[in-house]
Amino acid sequence: MKFRNRAEAGKILSKELKAFRGKDVIVLAIPRGGVPVGFEIARDFRAPLDLVMSKKIGAPFNPDFAIGAVTWNGAVMLDQAMVDRWQISREYIGGEARRIISEMKATLDDLRVGLGNFPKLYGRTVFIVDDGIVTGATMIAAVEAVRDQGPEEVVIATPVMPAELVEELKYVAPLVYVQAPEDFEAVGEYYQEFETLSDEQVKEYLLLANSSDLVK
Template sequence: MFSDRKEAGEILAEKLEKLRLENPVVLAIPRGGVVVGYEVARKLKAPLDVIVPRKLGAPGNPELAIGAVAEDGTIILDSSLIDYLEVDEGYIKKEKERQVKEIKRRLNVYRGRFSRLEIERRDVVIVDDGIATGATIRAAIASVRKRKPASLTLAVPVAPPSTIEKLREEVDRIVCVSTPEPFFAIGQFYTDFRQTTDEEVIRLLEKNRREVAKT
């Protein structure tokens, strides 16, 4: 059990520091993942940026994910669920466009006048405050792979063992503090799991930029 995301980030950062990554970059998934990612970036003395995958909701049931998409349009689909629900290509295309538009809106809010960080040939660490099914983070991983990092590490405080095993082949390494069972929701492993605000995300990104500029 973690007291809050800050503590989870500090513990995760201790584990990541032992990897001695060269020229690392931290990409955090908003909103809660940025609180964790900031602590990781601070420990690694690394720049921090955001990556925003979004799930593709099923027709009539937006909470049910039939896939996920990243900012560059990289898409991961659950083919078996799509076939079962008989979702047509037209719906998927429209839902993808809608979610990419929302991703770009959010990135504009978070980054402001700053461009995304260049990650080619750098050791990239994708951070979130936890993973449940891994559906959306797979789109983030696939998108980052296209940008040709030197290595790709997935780092989270908590996730179920089955999800970790599914994701192992998609990254170079996974660092996860706790893999408890049974696993019902990420929030059950935090004492304080209050929602992170956009303002907090922006503040931490700006704070990281100032800290990196001093090094």
């Protein structure tokens, strides 16, 4: 199944989240691709939309090889087996984590212009939304960082993900998805339109989603 675009994927995914209607919901999208998906869910639930960021920490010998992940608020999760196997130093990990956190904070400050302080999550139902999941590492990091802020529950929501990750992510948090193919290759393969969003588009989604007309 191919979604026409992220908006269609968000509308379909929102229907799958019906069990959470009536809750005090806030939608946190992983930028940039998760924002249009999260926008449709936020609009359907008449809930606020904001951002959550996490990025992988790449190995020194190959930046594309993840040895862990770090979140915008400073939480660091490591694949300790890989760190030990490759004897990666604490100095390298600490330096990379600080660099990535600084970059994420700068990005969030720019994208969240006009939104004010980050919303309180205590006691709320938090949907963490992305347009697709590939390895699950950054999503798991985001869940743990959000959970530290005391929400009633954290829900992972995505239109598409590999079948092999379903059980692993269900163990991390309640998981809602539309499809989980066995032969998953790349997120973009499941969208007819899969353009890269600009910063301005992300800002527009956020401001519109949080307007008084859409949020209850």
